[in-house]
Amino acid sequence: MKKSLHIKHPYMMIIFLFLVMIACVIISMGYGALYIAPGDVLKNLFGISGEYQFIIQKYRLARVILAVLAGAGLGVSGAILQGVIRNPLASPDVIGITKGASLAAMVVILIFPAVPLIVLPLSAFAGAGLVAVLLIIFVRKKNARPSTIALVGIALGSVCHAGMQYMMVKFPGDVNAALIWVTGSLWGRNWDEIKLLAPWLMIFLPILFFLASKLDLMSLGDELVDGLGERSARLRFILIFAAVGLAGSCVAVVGSIGFIGLIAPHIARRLVGTKSKHLLPASGLAGSIILLASDTLGRGLMPPVEIPAGILTAILGAPYFLYLLKQEARKK
Amino acid sequence: MLTYSRKLYVLFGILAVILIIASGCSTGQKENSETSQGEGREIKHELGTAHVKGTPKRVVVLELSFLDAVTKLGVKPVGIADDKKKNMIEKLVGGPIEYTSVGTRSEPNLEIISSLQPDLIIADAERHKNVYRDLKEIAPTVVLKSREATYQETIDGFQTIAKALNKEKVGKQGLAEHQKQMDGLKSKLPKNEKRTILLGVARTDSFNIHTSSSYDGEIMEELGFKHAVQSKEAYKDVSLEQLSEINPDFLFISSNEGHTIVDDWKNNPIWKNLKSVKNGQVYEADRDLWTRFRGISSSEKLSKDLIQKVYGK
Amino acid sequence: MNVSGNRFVIFITAFILFIAGIGLNLSVGASHISFAAALKSLVVLDHSKEQLIITTLRLPRTLIAVFVGANLAVAGALMQAMSRNPLASPQLFGVNAGASLAVVASIVLFPHLNAFSSVGFALIGAATGGFIVYSFSSSGGMTPVKLALIGMAVHLFLSSFTQGIIILNESAGDVLYWMTGAIDGSNWQDVSVVLPFTIIGIGLAVIFSGAVSILGLGDETAKGLGQNTKGIKALVSILILILAGSSVAVAGPIGFVGLMVPHIVRKLAGENYKFVIPFTALFGALLLVYADVLARFIAFPYESPVGIVTAVLGTPFFLYLARKERNSR
Numbered sequence: 001m002k003k004s005l006h007i008k009h010p011y012m013m014i015i016f017l018f019l020v021m022i023a024c025v026i027i028s029m030g031y032g033a034l035y036i037a038p039g040d041v042l043k044n045l046f047g048i049s050g051e052y053q054f055i056i057q058k059y060r061l062a063r064v065i066l067a068v069l070a071g072a073g074l075g076v077s078g079a080i081l082q083g084v085i086r087n088p089l090a091s092p093d094v095i096g097i098t099k100g101a102s103l104a105a106m107v108v109i110l111i112f113p114a115v116p117l118i119v120l121p122l123s124a125f126a127g128a129g130l131v132a133v134l135l136i137i138f139v140r141k142k143n144a145r146p147s148t149i150a151l152v153g154i155a156l157g158s159v160c161h162a163g164m165q166y167m168m169v170k171f172p173g174d175v176n177a178a179l180i181w182v183t184g185s186l187w188g189r190n191w192d193e194i195k196l197l198a199p200w201l202m203i204f205l206p207i208l209f210f211l212a213s214k215l216d217l218m219s220l221g222d223e224l225v226d227g228l229g230e231r232s233a234r235l236r237f238i239l240i241f242a243a244v245g246l247a248g249s250c251v252a253v254v255g256s257i258g259f260i261g262l263i264a265p266h267i268a269r270r271l272v273g274t275k276s277k278h279l280l281p282a283s284g285l286a287g288s289i290i291l292l293a294s295d296t297l298g299r300g301l302m303p304p305v306e307i308p309a310g311i312l313t314a315i316l317g318a319p320y321f322l323y324l325l326k327q328e329a330r331k332k
Numbered sequence: 333m334l335t336y337s338r339k340l341y342v343l344f345g346i347l348a349v350i351l352i353i354a355s356g357c358s359t360g361q362k363e364n365s366e367t368s369q370g371e372g373r374e375i376k377h378e379l380g381t382a383h384v385k386g387t388p389k390r391v392v393v394l395e396l397s398f399l400d401a402v403t404k405l406g407v408k409p410v411g412i413a414d415d416k417k418k419n420m421i422e423k424l425v426g427g428p429i430e431y432t433s434v435g436t437r438s439e440p441n442l443e444i445i446s447s448l449q450p451d452l453i454i455a456d457a458e459r460h461k462n463v464y465r466d467l468k469e470i471a472p473t474v475v476l477k478s479r480e481a482t483y484q485e486t487i488d489g490f491q492t493i494a495k496a497l498n499k500e501k502v503g504k505q506g507l508a509e510h511q512k513q514m515d516g517l518k519s520k521l522p523k524n525e526k527r528t529i530l531l532g533v534a535r536t537d538s539f540n541i542h543t544s545s546s547y548d549g550e551i552m553e554e555l556g557f558k559h560a561v562q563s564k565e566a567y568k569d570v571s572l573e574q575l576s577e578i579n580p581d582f583l584f585i586s587s588n589e590g591h592t593i594v595d596d597w598k599n600n601p602i603w604k605n606l607k608s609v610k611n612g613q614v615y616e617a618d619r620d621l622w623t624r625f626r627g628i629s630s631s632e633k634l635s636k637d638l639i640q641k642v643y644g645k
Numbered sequence: 646m647n648v649s650g651n652r653f654v655i656f657i658t659a660f661i662l663f664i665a666g667i668g669l670n671l672s673v674g675a676s677h678i679s680f681a682a683a684l685k686s687l688v689v690l691d692h693s694k695e696q697l698i699i700t701t702l703r704l705p706r707t708l709i710a711v712f713v714g715a716n717l718a719v720a721g722a723l724m725q726a727m728s729r730n731p732l733a734s735p736q737l738f739g740v741n742a743g744a745s746l747a748v749v750a751s752i753v754l755f756p757h758l759n760a761f762s763s764v765g766f767a768l769i770g771a772a773t774g775g776f777i778v779y780s781f782s783s784s785g786g787m788t789p790v791k792l793a794l795i796g797m798a799v800h801l802f803l804s805s806f807t808q809g810i811i812i813l814n815e816s817a818g819d820v821l822y823w824m825t826g827a828i829d830g831s832n833w834q835d836v837s838v839v840l841p842f843t844i845i846g847i848g849l850a851v852i853f854s855g856a857v858s859i860l861g862l863g864d865e866t867a868k869g870l871g872q873n874t875k876g877i878k879a880l881v882s883i884l885i886l887i888l889a890g891s892s893v894a895v896a897g898p899i900g901f902v903g904l905m906v907p908h909i910v911r912k913l914a915g916e917n918y919k920f921v922i923p924f925t926a927l928f929g930a931l932l933l934v935y936a937d938v939l940a941r942f943i944a945f946p947y948e949s950p951v952g953i954v955t956a957v958l959g960t961p962f963f964l965y966l967a968r969k970e971r972n973s974r
Binding site for chain 3: 089090094151155156158161165169170172176180182262305308310311313317319
Binding site: 033303 | 416433434435436438439440441442443444446447458459461462463465466469479480567
């Protein structure tokens with residue numbers, strides 16, 4: 001019925017998602033201390049009118065673009081992880097990568113508050129990378145079962161969580177700032193952050209899209225993949241590495257915003273099916289839309305107070321996720 | 333595959349176009365704080381130097397201690413980061429006050445700050461260093477330590493703010509008065525006061541003491557008291573057992589709203605045996621005034637409160 | 646090898662360690678009280694300062710460690726039996742997170758409540774968290790990994806809410822200590838809150854341990870043996886909730902006890918829940934009593950939350966379990 005129609009025309013769906021995202025971008029730029037109608041937003045962007053140009057360009061444009069980029073990165077990362085681990089519940093947050101980044105960021109915020117600004121994203125990225133390395137070490141066998149990766153990821157996540165609790169108790173200096181970072185927020189982000197993030201996306205996204213078709217083979221089952229021998233293990237590592245790199249760089253820049261990597265692929269899967277070449281762009285777009293919506297709500301709900309986007313992704317994301325699961329369970 | 337890669341390029345292409353338009357638009361921005369014609373003062377602060385012209389009239393303060401300083405210098409800020417707690421602000425200032433709220437101290441709303449068209453912004457070194465670059469494009473911004481400031485640093489900060497506001501004379505007078513007040517309060521201590529003093533925050537499930545390196549701890553020592561806990565770490569959680577080991581002569585308690593652990597402790601004979609409890613030297617300390625406000629006027633009020641309670645004068 | 650003889654030896658050893666642990670727990674602390682003096686204070690009424698400290702501060706704390714340790718361990722054992730998932734535990738399955746959220750919300754929204762009412766909130770929260778996760782365990786094709794991932798997702802969700810409340814209230818410092826799992830502020834009132842739940846929960850668990858064993862064999866087998874699986878599951882769920890909920894209400898969300906202890910016990914004493922349950926209670930209490938002693942050394946003479954120690958002990962164990970999982974399938 002409706003669903004199969006969507007799958008028959010995945011490209012149409014992708015274009016549709018893209019348009020939705022652009023619409024969200026424009027609407028999102030309207031929200032903040034001052035509401036600006038979408039028509040005016042467009043006029044200001046293209047230089048036709050200059051009233052709100054300052055606000056839009058100074059504060060909202062960069063933030064909105066960052067939401068698009070980070071959301072896309074997290075969405076694609078989640079899609080990859082779910083494919084490699086062959087489990088629809090995997091995502092960067094669940095397997096400990098974002099927790100690793102959070103721990104590293106917390107160490108910097110609480111113990112070395114005086115370091116230059118650039119250190120924070122770098123250490124967050126390093127934290128995510130470290131967890132990924134540990135993940136690979138602990139799952140030493142080359143043809144490790146996907147569920148093991150997930151489990152070890154959860155275990156490592158718990159380690160990081162315990163570490164964070166220890167830090168917060170031992171160094172109660174500025175716990176609030178640490179917590180805000182851990183929750184994830186787009187406040188105060190602008191072009192510098194985009195410059196930090198964009199290169200990573202430009203490196204990893206093409207790699208992933210290129211390997212997309214190979215990813216599909218992996219979902220066919222271990223036996224088939226093992227038949228391809230060594231290449232499958234290498235492929236797996238590259239994919240995980242790229243997914244971690246994507247997620248790590250996003251988290252480094254916006255904090256550990258959760259659930260996007262978990263939900264975006266699910267939504268995408270329902271709309272365009274499971275072929276990677278459709279799924280990856282769709283997940284990216286879905287991720288952007290989710291993060292845009294969360295950030296917009298966070299800014300617009302009770303100005304001048306801004307609710308960090310990470311809280312909203314969880315509040316919106318988790319129930320939806322559980323609903324999705326229930327649907328899938330019912331199918332069986 | 334052809335359709336697919338085409339799709340990809342289209343996507344990247346549009347993204348690139350957006351980025352180009354946007355960056356093209358944003359480089360046209362003039363930075364208002366850079367045009368330095370005419371007179372101005374160079375104000376050195378934690379993250380650099382601010383160039384302030386004339387006498388700022390529209391000031392935005394992003395932390396409570398700065399509000400304290402600015403008020404003492406006779407300036408009414410147009411914007412305050414008040415965590416949406418107007419009552420708290422009015423408590424600090426000592427009366428009703430008109431201002432625009434710019435949001436929370438942890439994430440103040442940049443757009444609102446910008447819309448107020450300030451000519452000076454005073455921000456906290458710890459909380460706002462991430463947005464310093466944004467703030468200084470709105471107005472000359474002075475970044476000082478607030479939450480982590482020692483008493484001496486608070487005084488230095490006050491002087492910096494005075495300079496930024498072009499009220500150095502008023503500032504000097506204010507400081508002199510403050511010093512006089514503090515000396516006056518110090519003199520109320522009997523010579524050789526050897527008794528120990530301590531402040532703790534009573535929470536629902538724990539008791540958090542402030543040591544000699546905390547803000548209130550420093551003020552207590554400044555006044556001449558002997559602090560009960562000497563430590564480099566400003567805050568520590570203690571059990572009732574430890575409190576009985578520390579056994580201060582004077583105990584000040586800031587309580588959270590509602591049920592706290594001290595309510596439970598009051599029934600315990602160990603509590604009743606504390607020196608301070610036995611001698612009736614346990615006093616209430618308003619949490620906002622004693623620990624949150626910080627700043628020159630607040631330290632005076634705090635000190636007066638302290639001396640009043642301990643010596644009744 | 647005589648299995649029951651083995652069990653007896655294990656039990657006696659554990660019990661001795663347990664008593665020693667209690668002694669340690671009572672004697673280690675900011676004020677120096679020797680082991681002997683501690684034991685004496687329990688028995689001889691001499692109104693000394695030491696005795697006051699022991700009876701009003703340390704003894705309730707030790708008892709809380711005992712009861713909470715036992716509760717959490719038994720809750721974990723019941724969860725692992727019921728879901729047939731070796732990773733099941735109050736912490737991984739959203740029960741702890743739900744209870745924490747409820748308690749934090751109640752502290753922020755209704756600050757005037759005391760310990761008794763906290764339990765009510767904790768139970769509701771625990772039920773919510775646990776229910777969400779459990780409702781998925783009944784659907785087909787639910788592997789342990791899937792369940793663990795769901796549990797993690799629910800945990801993240803509930804923690805985000807909690808974080809949101811904390812951030813928007815700028816009250817982070819106040820609840821964080823408790824949220825790591827801390828028993829150092831315990832008093833007799835806390836003991837009286839937990840005790841009834843411990844007695845009922847563990848008592849019923851022991852009584853129905855036979856049924857739990859059967860449940861652990863699988864739904865089909867159990868039904869085949871004539872068991873009313875729906876009824877037993879409902880009862881066991883309630884037991885889990887009251888055990889875990891009351892513990893979180895009083896001591897915060899202490900992790901890993903419910904995960905580790907049942908595994909260790911099953912390795913030593915076999916799969917018969919008639920023995921597993923009481924052993925788990927004993928070992929759980931033992932673990933937490935010693936962990937509490939260790940916690941005092943992290944920042945001596947100042948207190949640290951015991952949750953940190955259980956996390957330090959528990960995470961390598963968790964990693965070990967995760968890797969073992971792969972081998973068993």
